[in-house]
Amino acid sequence: MTATAAARTADGPTLRDVVGDVAFLAGAPRRFLMEIALQPVGHGVADHSRALRDPIGRFRNTTAYIYLVAFGDPDERDAVIRMVNRAHRPVRSAPGAEVEYTAFDPELQLWVAGCMYYGGRDMWQRMVGPLDDGAAERLYRQFQTYGTSLQVPPELWPADAEAYDAYVARTLDGIEIDRRVRDYGAALLDPSQHPMPARPVFRLMRFVTVGLLPDQLRAAYGFPWNPADQRRFDRLMSAGSRLHRATPLGVRELPKDLLLRASRRVVASRA
Numbered sequence: 001m002t003a004t005a006a007a008r009t010a011d012g013p014t015l016r017d018v019v020g021d022v023a024f025l026a027g028a029p030r031r032f033l034m035e036i037a038l039q040p041v042g043h044g045v046a047d048h049s050r051a052l053r054d055p056i057g058r059f060r061n062t063t064a065y066i067y068l069v070a071f072g073d074p075d076e077r078d079a080v081i082r083m084v085n086r087a088h089r090p091v092r093s094a095p096g097a098e099v100e101y102t103a104f105d106p107e108l109q110l111w112v113a114g115c116m117y118y119g120g121r122d123m124w125q126r127m128v129g130p131l132d133d134g135a136a137e138r139l140y141r142q143f144q145t146y147g148t149s150l151q152v153p154p155e156l157w158p159a160d161a162e163a164y165d166a167y168v169a170r171t172l173d174g175i176e177i178d179r180r181v182r183d184y185g186a187a188l189l190d191p192s193q194h195p196m197p198a199r200p201v202f203r204l205m206r207f208v209t210v211g212l213l214p215d216q217l218r219a220a221y222g223f224p225w226n227p228a229d230q231r232r233f234d235r236l237m238s239a240g241s242r243l244h245r246a247t248p249l250g251v252r253e254l255p256k257d258l259l260l261r262a263s264r265r266v267v268a269s270r271a
Contacts, residue, residue, distance in 0.1 A: 011135065011138070012131050012132065012134065012135020012136075012138060012139065013124055013128070013131075013135070013139060014138075014139070014142060015070055015139065015142035015143060015145070016070055016071060017124075018120040018121070018123075018124050018139065019066060019067070019070045019071075019120065019256070020070070020071070020253045020256040021123075021124070021127075021252050021253065021256070022244075022252045022253070022254075022255050022256075023123040023124065023126070023127040023128075023244060023252075024119075024120050024123060024124075025255055025256075026123065026208070027119045027120070027122065027123040027212060028059075028119075029188070029189065029205060029209040030119055030209050030212040030213055031115045031116060031118075031119040032051070032188070033185050033188070033189075033209065033213060033217065033221065034115045034118065034119070034213070034214075034217060035111065035112045035115045036181055036184065036185065037175050037177055037181065037185075037217050037220065037221075038108065038111050038171065038175065039099055039175075039176070039177075039178065039181065040093075040099055040100065040101035040105070040108055041101070041108050041111060041112060042177070042178075042180070042181035042184065043093070043097075043099040043101055043180065043181070044091050044092075044093070044101045044102075044103060044108075045184070046180055046181065046184050047091075047093070048090065048091045048103075051188065052184070052187055052188065052193075060262065060263075060266055061083075061084075061087065061266070063259050063262075063263055064080055064083070064262075064263035064266045064267060065080050065081075065083075065084050065146075066116070066146070067256065067259055067260045067263045068080040068260075068263050068264070068267060069081075069145060069146060069149055070145075071256075071260055072263075072264075076264065076267060077149070079267045079270075079271055080263070080267050081149050081150065083266075083267060083270055084150065085150070088103035088104060088150075089103075091103035104151050105151075106147075106151045106152045106153065106156055107156070109147050109150050109151055109152045110147055110152050110156055110157065111171065112147075113143070113144070113146040113147030113150075113152060114143075114147070114157075114164060114167070114168065116143055116146050117139070117140055117143035117144075117146075117164070118168060119212075120139075120143065121136060121139060121140075122212070126237055126240075126241060127240065127241050127244040127245070128241075128244070128245065133161070133162075136161045137160060137161045139161075140160070140161040140164060144157050172214055172216045172217065173216065175216065175217070175220060176220065177217075177220040177221055182220075182221055182222060185221050186221070186222075189202075189205070189206040189209060189210070190206075191203045191206060207229075207232075207233070207236075208233070208236065210223045210225060211225075211229070211230070211233035211236075211237075
């Protein structure tokens with residue numbers, strides 16, 4: 001066992017361990033659907049995001065924030081935070097809009113940042129193994145940086161990981177996804193939006209993403225799911241976990257290394 005693996009076994013994963021792993025990327029579409037399920041976030045994204053028009057550009061900007069907050073030096077962190085704040089300035093609802101929102105709303109940012117912890121913890125546990133309460137708590141504290149680096153005050157975060165889980169459960173129980181957000185989510189996962197040779201990959205991505213969603217959100221989005229789908233999904237997750245654990249760490253973190261370099265170029269080009 002390597003020293004890195006031993007440290008992870010003893011203390012649980014760090015923010016960098018989780019965010020740097022390819023499993024975190026695999027869960028990105030699920031995180032996004034969770035984020036926009038909160039109606040003000042969903043309408044803000046539908047009104048202003050380039051995710052459908054320019055998915056690569058949207059992915060590039062999002063990963064720049066995720067990776068540079070976790071792995072960047074202080075100057076890089078400050079630069080990417082300024083970049084995100086600039087991008088957020090025009091993101092606000094029009095006067096008289098049925099759904100009001102602003103990208104600077106701390107409550108909405110809490111939900112979005114919290115979805116990163118929810119998704120990161122879940123994918124780690126699916127691919128690597130369960131976290132004990134102490135490890136989950138440490139990881140929860142570290143993930144808070146994605147909110148506090150923007151406009152979420154530390155005291156707005158639920159007191160601990162258990163309280164956070166209760167907050168998520170309450171929020172999910174109260175979520176109603178309207179037609180606009182439902183259509184946006186369906187379009188996001190539509191394989192026909194991509195070139196024919198790539199469609200099998202996107203069909204698999206859609207299946208995995210729908211399977212990863214909490215039951216309430218899957219139903220609210222109207223994605224069909226039956227016991228046979230669940231059995232297939234469970235087999236896929238089991239096989240994925242075996243493959244993940246057999247893959248060398250350097251290979252699992254190679255996408256992060258490549259995207260981190262790209263993120264640095266993005267921020268440098270906008271400085």
